[in-house]
Amino acid sequence: MPHFISIADHSTEELIHLLDVAGRLKKQLKETGRNDPILAGKTLAMVFEKPSLRTRVSFAVAMTQLGGYGLLLRQEEVGLGSREPVEDVARILSGMCDGIMARTFEHEKVTGLARWASVPVINGLTDYSHPCQAMADLMTLQEHFGNLDGRTLAFIGDGNNVARSLATACGKLGVKFILSSPAGYELPEEDVDRIMALLPAMDFELVRDPIEAVRGADAIYTDTWVSMGQEAEKARRVKDFAGYHIDERLMAAAPKHAVVLHCLPAYRGLEISAEVMEGPQSLIFPEAENRLHFQKGLLAVLMGGMK
């Protein structure tokens, strides 16, 4: 497993191994207050073209807890693809650091880094996908339900980067994925076709009506309607997503045991109500904490060779 760019690149066994290592490191931290310094002396370069709270903090803290260091590099200083070509940045960072995590607009910048780097490259979110988020989400569901296979996740909202990674991760780990988006905001047909070609046995449904979509769901998921880079479309999107809110009316249609997830940041009153976010079915904050634990498992495997 040289890089972690797309869920689709990894086998079910590899993904289960990452969840297992993440779970063991989480348990060790909770029980003993520390982790073994398996990345002592190692540095992860963290390149950010976009803002971040969870991704930045979780990778930095994960490196600290494993005895290494997370070096923050902002786009203003690095100029990935503008001040310097991606292939040069990849080789410079490979010469000095032991891993690269990048959050970019264009997905091709992250795949370009991976092509030229001689150290592991991790996708910290692109316009196309957010694989670390999807794995932390499934880790949260596995902890809560005790298993994943046969569960159903209903994603209500934009067919975006988060939905794309989550759909693939669900397919790899035996979770039925239901996507409910307003017209014009579905996952592009070529993505659905690609996921189905990769995972022909996957249970993947597109359901226009959000109330119908949540009827059999174990987990209900949403993300912002306005992703980073789409700020100019906000007014139109807020109008177009009317009716796709996770609120008490929608929750009343879902099974009582259903839990609610959101990758955050959330816009209360738009894609999710404050009541649901703070309510008893919300796993949103444990989900955010699991970004740290999953990241740590990923770094331990990619940079520390942990079995």
Ligand code: CP
């Ligand atoms: N969910 C997530 O990736 O959060 P940040 O944008 O704060 O990193």
Ligand code: NVA
């Ligand atoms: N879809 C959102 C996710 C934020 C973590 C975005 O790309 O901005």
